[in-house]
Amino acid sequence: MASRAWILLVSALAVAQASAPAGPWDAFNYAPKSRTVGPVAVKEVYGEVRSARNLASKGSATLVGSGSWVALDFGIEVGGLISLNFGNTTDASSIALSFTESPMFISPLTSDDSTYPTPNMSYDGVLNVPAPLPHGFWTQPAKFLRGGFRYLTIVSTSDDPVTISNVTCAISFAPHIANLRDYSGYFYAHDPVYEDGDFLTKLWYAGAYTVQTNVVPLETGRQIPTVKSPGWANNATLGVAGPIIVDGAKRDRAVWPGDMGIAVPTQFVSTNDLLPTRNALSTMFAAINPRTGALPESGPPLSQLGSDTYHAWTLIGTHNYYLYSGDIEWLQTVWANYTKAVGFLEGKVGPDGLMNVTGLRDWARLGGGGINAEGNALLYQVLVTASDLAAHVEDATLSEAWSTNATALKRRFNDVFWLPSEGMYRDNDTTILCPQDANSMAVLYNLTMTTAQAQSVSQGLTKNWNDLGPVAPELPDTISPFISGLELQAHFASGNDERAMDLLRREWGYMLYTNLSVQSTLLEGFTANGSLSYRSYRGYNYDPAYTSHAHGWSSGPTSALTYYVLGLTVTSPQGATWRLAPHLSGLSAAEGGFTTPLGWFGAKWSASKKGKFTLEIDVPHGTSGAVVVPTQVLRRGARGAVTVDGSPVHVGADGKVALAGGRHVVVAS
Numbered sequence: 001m002a003s004r005a006w007i008l009l010v011s012a013l014a015v016a017q018a019s020a021p022a023g024p025w026d027a028f029n030y031a032p033k034s035r036t037v038g039p040v041a042v043k044e045v046y047g048e049v050r051s052a053r054n055l056a057s058k059g060s061a062t063l064v065g066s067g068s069w070v071a072l073d074f075g076i077e078v079g080g081l082i083s084l085n086f087g088n089t090t091d092a093s094s095i096a097l098s099f100t101e102s103p104m105f106i107s108p109l110t111s112d113d114s115t116y117p118t119p120n121m122s123y124d125g126v127l128n129v130p131a132p133l134p135h136g137f138w139t140q141p142a143k144f145l146r147g148g149f150r151y152l153t154i155v156s157t158s159d160d161p162v163t164i165s166n167v168t169c170a171i172s173f174a175p176h177i178a179n180l181r182d183y184s185g186y187f188y189a190h191d192p193v194y195e196d197g198d199f200l201t202k203l204w205y206a207g208a209y210t211v212q213t214n215v216v217p218l219e220t221g222r223q224i225p226t227v228k229s230p231g232w233a234n235n236a237t238l239g240v241a242g243p244i245i246v247d248g249a250k251r252d253r254a255v256w257p258g259d260m261g262i263a264v265p266t267q268f269v270s271t272n273d274l275l276p277t278r279n280a281l282s283t284m285f286a287a288i289n290p291r292t293g294a295l296p297e298s299g300p301p302l303s304q305l306g307s308d309t310y311h312a313w314t315l316i317g318t319h320n321y322y323l324y325s326g327d328i329e330w331l332q333t334v335w336a337n338y339t340k341a342v343g344f345l346e347g348k349v350g351p352d353g354l355m356n357v358t359g360l361r362d363w364a365r366l367g368g369g370g371i372n373a374e375g376n377a378l379l380y381q382v383l384v385t386a387s388d389l390a391a392h393v394e395d396a397t398l399s400e401a402w403s404t405n406a407t408a409l410k411r412r413f414n415d416v417f418w419l420p421s422e423g424m425y426r427d428n429d430t431t432i433l434c435p436q437d438a439n440s441m442a443v444l445y446n447l448t449m450t451t452a453q454a455q456s457v458s459q460g461l462t463k464n465w466n467d468l469g470p471v472a473p474e475l476p477d478t479i480s481p482f483i484s485g486l487e488l489q490a491h492f493a494s495g496n497d498e499r500a501m502d503l504l505r506r507e508w509g510y511m512l513y514t515n516l517s518v519q520s521t522l523l524e525g526f527t528a529n530g531s532l533s534y535r536s537y538r539g540y541n542y543d544p545a546y547t548s549h550a551h552g553w554s555s556g557p558t559s560a561l562t563y564y565v566l567g568l569t570v571t572s573p574q575g576a577t578w579r580l581a582p583h584l585s586g587l588s589a590a591e592g593g594f595t596t597p598l599g600w601f602g603a604k605w606s607a608s609k610k611g612k613f614t615l616e617i618d619v620p621h622g623t624s625g626a627v628v629v630p631t632q633v634l635r636r637g638a639r640g641a642v643t644v645d646g647s648p649v650h651v652g653a654d655g656k657v658a659l660a661g662g663r664h665v666v667v668a669s
Contacts, residue, residue: 018184018595021602025188025592028201030076030209030520031180035171039072043151044106046070060165062088063095063156069108071153072167076520077101077213077550079147079249080172083139088163093133095164096126096157097140099149101250101518101549102532108155114146114251115222115232117543125230131158143235145172145220148213148249148550150518174215176243177273183208184272185594187561189587193505200561203508204592207558208270210521211263213249214552215276218242222253224301236301239283244299245276248524248548255280255299256553257313258363262485263552264317265559268324269594277321278330284314285337293337293344297361308345308359309368312378315341319385326573326597328392335393342386345379346405353412355379363482364538365437365474371429373417373438374474380409381445392573413442414449423456427474435474436464437483443490454494461487462499469507471528475538479507480525485556492564495631497585500564508557521550566592566603571625574598580617581628598623607633615666623661631655633668642668 038058045052047068051061055072063070082097100112111124127144152169156162174180187204190197221236238244239255245263247256257280264277283299295314297307318338322331331338348355357375362368368375383406390399417425417438424434425442439457441447448454464470469479470487484507491500511523516532524547525534532544540546563569567582574596582590582605593602599620607613613633619625629642634655642651644666649657657666 018600020183020186020593020595023186023188025186025201025205026181028198028205029181029183030205031212032076032078032171033181035180036168037074037078037171038168039152040075041073042070043073043103044071046108047156055164055167058166058168060087060163062161062163063154064161066156066159067108069153069155071106071151074150074152074169077148077150077209077249077518078169078171079145079149079213080170081140081142081145082152082167082169083137084167085137085165086133086135086162087165088161089133089135090160091132092158093160093162094129094131094156094158095133095162096128096155098126098153098155099146100151100153100545101149102516102545103151104516104532105545106151106153108153110230111146111232112149112250112545113543114546116226116229117539117541117546118229119542121543121545123229124232126155128157133162143233145234146232146250147172147216147220147234147253148521148548150520172217172220173213173249174243174273175217176275177271180212183270185269185562185592187269187558187566187590187592189561189565189590192586192588199505199509199512200565203504203512204558204561206512206520206522207266207555210550210555211245211266211552212271213521213550214247214263215243215245215273216253218244220253221246221301222251238301239279239299240286241279241282243276244279244283245552247551247553249521249550250548251546252298252302254302255283256297257284257310257317259482259551259553260317261313261320262482262554262556262559264320264324265563266552266555269559269562272324272595274321274325277317278325278327281314281317281321282330282334285334285341288337288341293340294359295341295344304361306359307361308348308355308357308375309362309378311341311359312345312375312382315382316378316385319389322389322392323570323573324596331389332393338389339398342382342402345382349379349409352416353408354416363437363480364478364535365435365472366538367427367431367433367474371416373413373425373427374435374441376409376413376417377438377441377445377447380406380413380447381441383409384445410447413447418453422460424460425457433473434460436461436470436472436480436487437474440483440486440490443494444486455496458491458494458496458499461490465503465506466528467506468510468526468528468530469503477528478525478534478538479528481507481511481522481551481554481556482525485554485560488556488560489564492560492583497564497583500560501585504557504560511554518549522554524548524551524554562592562594566590567605567628568593568601568603570596570601575601575620576623578619578623578625579628580615580625582615582630584630584632593618612669613667616664617659617666618663619661621661625659625661627657627659627666629655629657629666629668642666
């Protein structure tokens with residue numbers, strides 16, 4: 001069985017890179033049409049800059065006098081090396097360049113901080129291009145690459161004039177992809193809440209583009225120890241092979257397994273570009289402690305240690321990668337280290353049946369040590385997914401053992417953490433605080449014992465909400481799109497679709513449309529009032545310019561819209577089995593799909609006001625799956641009036657209809 005899966009992977013690699021169908025959704029794809037891009041507008045001008053507007057069309061402009069500057073707008077998040085032409089300079093002419101993702105930090109004196117956070121937001125400074133300037137073509141030195149920015153400010157730093165032209169950026173991310181817009185998946189739906197109806201489609205593509213910007217060349221990591229201020233350097237080695245997926249475009253530019261828990265599902269449904277994921281996971285396993293089985297929290301050059309939760313995320317990510325790719329050969333190469341790493345976490349389970357969390361580093365939350373709900377929820381997911389992987393490598397004994405341990409852990413989890421007075425799970429065995437992360441995970445990972453319990457948790461999570469999203473009790477004054485991405489899925493998983501859509505529009509609507517953001521990729525996080533001072537008191541030294549505006553862990557809606565609203569998921573490697581369970585979510589229609597090594601998986605559904613539900617499905621021959629007719633449709637009495645390809649079929653109480661691969665039309669009326 002295992003060897004056959006690998007043969008399927010190899011033989012279908014070309015298919016896996018197939019393009020999604022073309023359509024109106026392509027207009028919302030943020031990825032640039034060329035790997036060399038130029039500014040699309042002039043944002044600001046200060047002092048004397050002659051013909052400044054020409055720079056927006058690769059024309060020429062002249063900066064006159066020290067301190068004169070022009071801020072150029074590339075329109076979207078970009079990253080890479082700046083090139084331009086110098087003309088009409090003197091031996092004394094000089095300039096400087098500054099970069100920022102947010103328009104809030106456009107400055108001739110400093111870039112937004114990517115190297116280290118400081119309260120005065122001035123650590124990075126500018127890139128000086130001193131006299132004498134070269135005549136003609138100039139390119140930014142490679143080590144000074146800026147991984148993420150939208151605005152470039154060019155400043156004259158001498159009294160002598162300098163003429164510049166043909167300002168461009170050579171895109172550095174996704175270096176192995178020739179056509180950045182050639183996605184292997186898509187999503188399209190009209191959103192009735194927003195006037196233009198485009199929000200959901202825009203958001204799906206913003207998440208996809210965010211993760212694209214997080215796929216980087218191997219030798220472009222942030223230097224650690226950090227370079228002296230002012231300055232930056234992005235020429236550190238990030239792992240064992242590249243390209244590789246990192247946490248953010250601007251920073252930290254390192255492998256973080258927790259971030260991958262959200263970013264990799266996004267990657268799968270949009271580009272199916274899983275080579276960077278394999279390289280990132282290989283990097284983590286290569287750094288395992290051979291004596292203890294401990295995995296690092298992050299990849300090099302950070303290489304931080306001491307996180308039980310991020311250790312768990314690497315193991316969960318291993319299952320994600322195998323589920324999407326079917327790459328059994330790779331799984332077998334890491335299997336010895338994988339089993340050792342599972343054993344490391346199981347070794348922390350005490351006589352009470354729960355893990356004692358001693359590796360305290362995490363996504364920035366407070367608390368987390370000891371008999372902690374979040375850590376044990378992650379361990380449960382590790383055991384469930386580990387049992388599945390063991391079955392695929394044909395180790396039935398290990399698979400059964402891990403499954404048995406998961407069942408026991410679930411029982412103890414509910415005994416210790418369930419707080420009846422709140423109808424939620426508490427953070428640890430000594431508190432009544434009910435965290436966002438553990439409660440979201442409990443529903444999403446099926447740790448709840450009853451449907452009523454899941455409903456109670458879903459309702460209880462809304463107690464944290466303000467107009468912009470959930471304020472995490474475990475990190476006050478913080479809205480975390482990472483944890484909110486898990487909460488979003490938890491609401492969908494518990495059948496609370498309208499609640500999920502409400503959350504999506506509050507939090508991600510703010511991120512995508514606020515004039516503080518880059519408005520094409522997704523923020524790392526923000527405060528309860530919407531400011532960029534994310535984690536100010538928790539490691540970021542009150543430096544809002546340090547916050548990343550293109551962080552893959554914020555892209556949760558991209559996979560959620562595909563998996564829940566469209567309803568299409570794979571349930572075994574490469575989609576040999578699949579599930580199609582649309583969540584109507586107040587919409588009248590949705591369509592989309594993704595590609596695996598087996599081929600194209602697509603779906604399209606519509607629901608009329610008169611009660612007719614139509615679902616078109618196109619999945620590879622040789623696969624099999626189940627369509628789940630939405631409960632809203634069945635409640636209207638359609639259970640006895642469902643057809644597949646024109647023929648009546650029986651629908652059980654669970655709404656499921658078994659189907660083989662191919663093209664089908666399901667109608668309920």
